Amino acid sequence: MSAMQRQSIVGKDVSFERIRRITGYLVGTMDKWNNAKKAEERDRVKHGLSKNA
Amino acid sequence: MIRSVIKRDGRIVLYDQSKIAEAILKSLQATKEGDAADAERIAHAVEHYLIDQGCEDAPPRIEQIQDAVEYELMQRGFDRTAKAYILYRANRTRIREANTSLMRTIDEITNVDARNSDMKRDNANIDGNTAMGSMLQIGTAGAKAYNEAYLLTPEQAKAHREGDIHIHDFDFYSLTTTCTQIDILRLFQGGFSTGHGFLREPQSIQSYAALAAIAIQSNQNDQHGGQSIPNFDYGMAPGVAKSFAKAYTRKLTESLEDLLDRENELDSVKRLVNEASAKTGTTARLEKDEEEFDGAICQLLCENYPITAEQAAHLIERARKRATRQTERDTYQAMEGFVHNLNTMHSRAGAQTPFSSINYGTDTSPEGRMVIRNVLLATDAGLGHGETCIFPIHIFKVKEGVNYNECDPNYDLFKLSMKVSAKRLFPNYVFLDSPFNLQYYKAGHPETEVATMGCRTRVMGNTFDPTREISFGRGNLSFTSINLPRLAILSKGDEKVFYQKLDEMMELVAGQLLDRFEIQAEKHVYNYPFLMGQGVWLDSEKLGINDTVREVLKHGTLSIGFIGLAETLTALYGHHHGESEQMQQKGLEMIRYMRDYCDRKSQETHMNFSLLATPAEGLSGRFIRMDQKRFGSIPGVTDREYYTNSFHIPVWYPISAFDKIQLEAPYHALTNAGHISYVELDGDTANNVEAFESVVRCMHDAGIGYGSINHPVDRDPVCGYVGVIGDVCPRCGRRDGEAISEEKLRELRRLYPGVPTFCGCE
Numbered sequence: 105m106s107a108m109q110r111q112s113i114v115g116k117d118v119s120f121e122r123i124r125r126i127t128g129y130l131v132g133t134m135d136k137w138n139n140a141k142k143a144e145e146r147d148r149v150k151h152g153l154s155k156n157a
Numbered sequence: 158m159i160r161s162v163i164k165r166d167g168r169i170v171l172y173d174q175s176k177i178a179e180a181i182l183k184s185l186q187a188t189k190e191g192d193a194a195d196a197e198r199i200a201h202a203v204e205h206y207l208i209d210q211g212c213e214d215a216p217p218r219i220e221q222i223q224d225a226v227e228y229e230l231m232q233r234g235f236d237r238t239a240k241a242y243i244l245y246r247a248n249r250t251r252i253r254e255a256n257t258s259l260m261r262t263i264d265e266i267t268n269v270d271a272r273n274s275d276m277k278r279d280n281a282n283i284d285g286n287t288a289m290g291s292m293l294q295i296g297t298a299g300a301k302a303y304n305e306a307y308l309l310t311p312e313q314a315k316a317h318r319e320g321d322i323h324i325h326d327f328d329f330y331s332l333t334t335t336c337t338q339i340d341i342l343r344l345f346q347g348g349f350s351t352g353h354g355f356l357r358e359p360q361s362i363q364s365y366a367a368l369a370a371i372a373i374q375s376n377q378n379d380q381h382g383g384q385s386i387p388n389f390d391y392g393m394a395p396g397v398a399k400s401f402a403k404a405y406t407r408k409l410t411e412s413l414e415d416l417l418d419r420e421n422e423l424d425s426v427k428r429l430v431n432e433a434s435a436k437t438g439t440t441a442r443l444e445k446d447e448e449e450f451d452g453a454i455c456q457l458l459c460e461n462y463p464i465t466a467e468q469a470a471h472l473i474e475r476a477r478k479r480a481t482r483q484t485e486r487d488t489y490q491a492m493e494g495f496v497h498n499l500n501t502m503h504s505r506a507g508a509q510t511p512f513s514s515i516n517y518g519t520d521t522s523p524e525g526r527m528v529i530r531n532v533l534l535a536t537d538a539g540l541g542h543g544e545t546c547i548f549p550i551h552i553f554k555v556k557e558g559v560n561y562n563e564c565d566p567n568y569d570l571f572k573l574s575m576k577v578s579a580k581r582l583f584p585n586y587v588f589l590d591s592p593f594n595l596q597y598y599k600a601g602h603p604e605t606e607v608a609t610m611g612c613r614t615r616v617m618g619n620t621f622d623p624t625r626e627i628s629f630g631r632g633n634l635s636f637t638s639i640n641l642p643r644l645a646i647l648s649k650g651d652e653k654v655f656y657q658k659l660d661e662m663m664e665l666v667a668g669q670l671l672d673r674f675e676i677q678a679e680k681h682v683y684n685y686p687f688l689m690g691q692g693v694w695l696d697s698e699k700l701g702i703n704d705t706v707r708e709v710l711k712h713g714t715l716s717i718g719f720i721g722l723a724e725t726l727t728a729l730y731g732h733h734h735g736e737s738e739q740m741q742q743k744g745l746e747m748i749r750y751m752r753d754y755c756d757r758k759s760q761e762t763h764m765n766f767s768l769l770a771t772p773a774e775g776l777s778g779r780f781i782r783m784d785q786k787r788f789g790s791i792p793g794v795t796d797r798e799y800y801t802n803s804f805h806i807p808v809w810y811p812i813s814a815f816d817k818i819q820l821e822a823p824y825h826a827l828t829n830a831g832h833i834s835y836v837e838l839d840g841d842t843a844n845n846v847e848a849f850e851s852v853v854r855c856m857h858d859a860g861i862g863y864g865s866i867n868h869p870v871d872r873d874p875v876c877g878y879v880g881v882i883g884d885v886c887p888r889c890g891r892r893d894g895e896a897i898s899e900e901k902l903r904e905l906r907r908l909y910p911g912v913p914t915f916c917g918c919e
Contacts, residue, residue: 113896113897113898113899114875114896114897114898114899114902115874115875115889115891115894115895115896115897116894116895116896117894118874118875118894119893119894120871120872120873120874120882120886120893121544121871121872121873121874122869122870122871122882123545123547123582123870123871123872124867124869125582125835125865125867128550128585128611128612128613128772128833128865129512129547129550129611129612130545130547130548130550130582130583131547137278138275138278138778139275139778139798140777140778140779140781140798140799141778141799143778143797143798143799144777144798144799144802144808147797147808147809148808148809148837148867149808149809149810149811149837150837150838150839151812151813151814151817151836151837151838152813152814153813153814153815153838153848153851153852154813
């Protein structure tokens with residue numbers, strides 16, 4: 105039984121999963137990313153769909 | 158008289174003059190300047206020298222003795238021997254230091270939590286906190302230390318160590334090659350062996366899918382890179398056909414038995430089906446030759462059973478319909494199992510999930526279409542709790558006339574792929590109509606369709622054997638990347654100096670790639686029981702188990718990579734290619750220059766040198782840390798924690814999706830070893846598939862080779878919500894790490910079907 109399953113209230117200390125793509129591969133959570141990758145992900149800006157964003 | 162010596166680790170041992178003589182003799186013999194008597198005399202002089210230094214009272218250290226040997230050798234005119242002795246000492250010191258640093262590294266792997274150790278998170282696919290993950294990292298550290306000390310030239314070692322270049326997968330330097338596109342269609346014919354047992358040719362779509370996963374897992378143990386199947390749709394289609402044929406016979410039997418109220422007609426129906434096959438030269442196929450085959454069956458049924466032609470036709474129609482439904486279900490389950498398998502199976506000492514990729518989209522047969530549809534649907538559904546699948550990477554091959562336009566046979570699947578990707582981040586798209594891909598394309602020959610090794614590696618052209626310009630059975634042998642921004646910084650704005658430095662660096666890398674090839678080429682078929690032993694690699698089926706792989710390996714590529722074009726342009730000219738058309742021209746000039754070098758090198762060596770837009774977010778951190786230390790923080794160049802990926806417009810630079818695509822597309826044409834362009838979209842694209850599609854179409858029209866669209870995909874494991882989550886989960890209202898009550902969860906479960914169940918709260 106996982107820690108989550110033993111709680112009478114559910115989800116304490118359970119983090120959201122944030123799936124991101126890095127070096128072409130998806131990664132389930134960013135916990136295992138190295139610092140440069142984390143920084144790169146943090147700095148990404150969104151690309152608008154209009155011609156002059 | 159000297160009685161004792163202090164060793165490097167501080168221990169005191171007995172002084173032994175013969176050991177000194179022995180070391181001197183080795184150097185004398187190497188230079189042929191003297192013999193044992195000379196060695197004896199010099200050792201004696203060393204002792205006197207040390208006594209003069211006061212070593213009778215305070216024991217000398219090893220370093221002191223060695224200094225004395227050097228001094229005496231030079232005093233006595235053994236110049237070349239003195240030099241050899243000094244070099245020998247320096248080399249021993251290097252190895253000793255490597256050993257010490259290796260022990261420190263192993264200490265960190267053993268004792269530090271991966272969350273606090275950047276080194277342990279270098280490869281995000283290995284969990285550095287587990288036993289097998291740590292064992293793999295210790296092996297990696299040991300191999301790297303050995304490879305640097307023994308396999309590189311001092312020049313290569315220095316360039317790699319100091320970050321002028323990065324030799325990728327350096328731990329595997331002496332062991333294997335990077336990757337292969339596994340042609341599963343061919344592999345499955347007649348069955349294959351994993352190296353741990355023989356598997357018969359599969360007979361249903363479920364077995365096809367299971368064996369595809371096993372093939373990926375087996376090859377993962379023979380090579381250090383990712384695993385890819387270039388023809389997933391074509392490869393799985395025969396499995397669907399077999400499943401359908403079986404279902405057709407079974408359903409027909411059941412209907413017949415019901416009608417006649419009989420049992421045990423299966424063998425008899427099988428006989429009729431075989432007879433019909435012999436007569437028509439075809440089999441029970443999904444949506445194919447229906448009239449002909451079903452007509453023959455109809456006739457046979459009437460001849461062999463007391464039923465009318467009308468009854469028989471009705472039976473057959475119903476059997477066909479049910480068999481189709483059954484096959485569709487089976488295919489979905491097979492694809493679901495395949496995806497689950499690839500996300501949970503472990504390889505490489507149990508520490509890694511295989512890096513797997515599958516390419517598909519162009520098989521227009523009903524069976525191939527069924528495979529594509531269901532692998533997409535299984536990915537859309539996600540894993541057991543609706544989690545997004547991390548593996549495999551899906552690559553949808555886009556081709557006009559096949560799936561791009563509304564009138565194309567697989568247009569519906571192209572549309573479906575975008576709906577799935579807008580939700581699940583996969584598939585990515587490879588564009589076969591881009592001129593540098595189209596030049597190889599021959600309709601009806603799937604091996605001429607460009608497929609990618611998920612992260613971006615691409616292999617098509619073949620200088621070694623121009624008659625085999627295909628993707629199947631080939632891959633990259635090794636690649637090494639150049640730190641372009643550093644060359645630019647060192648050139649201090651002088652373009653000419655930069656190109657000189659670039660020339661030197663490419664020459665160094667090409668030489669290193671060839672040196673590495675020499676090591677790889679001397680391996681034998683038995684070193685790769687699956688890759689070569691099962692004929693996965695092109696032409697390896699022609700080799701015996703004890704043959705070396707040199708000649709067949711030449712189908713692979715040696716790739717020169719680069720990162721940080723944006724920072725390079727900024728360092729040289731003041732701004733990057735996203736900022737002005739002039740810089741775009743400078744950037745293209747530079748990358749074309751590198752490509753021309755690779756082409757020349759290919760002609761010269763008859764090997765496949767190619768230019769790679771390196772996937773380098775991890776490496777970019779390594780390079781820039783060293784450059785910050787050396788040059789300080791240079792605005793727009795070294796002032797972040799990473800160098801920009803290959804030729805990308807920097808991730809932080811505001812630009813529209815369409816402009817980014819237009820600017821990056823021309824670089825795809827130049828980087829023949831692989832490339833990828835990303836677009837970052839905001840919000841939940843699952844609710845805006847039109848926007849997603851407009852980006853994919855823009856990539857196609859602009860001549861992008863391989864592209865993918867990033868958008869946030871978050872999931873709350875507690876309530877199962879998938880989409881964009883800010884600070885608060887839109888479904889259950891909790892914040893990160895907060896708990897919700899059981900009642901709340903029960904209430905949510907009534908409202909949403911996808912809420913996970915945990916036995917503890919039921």
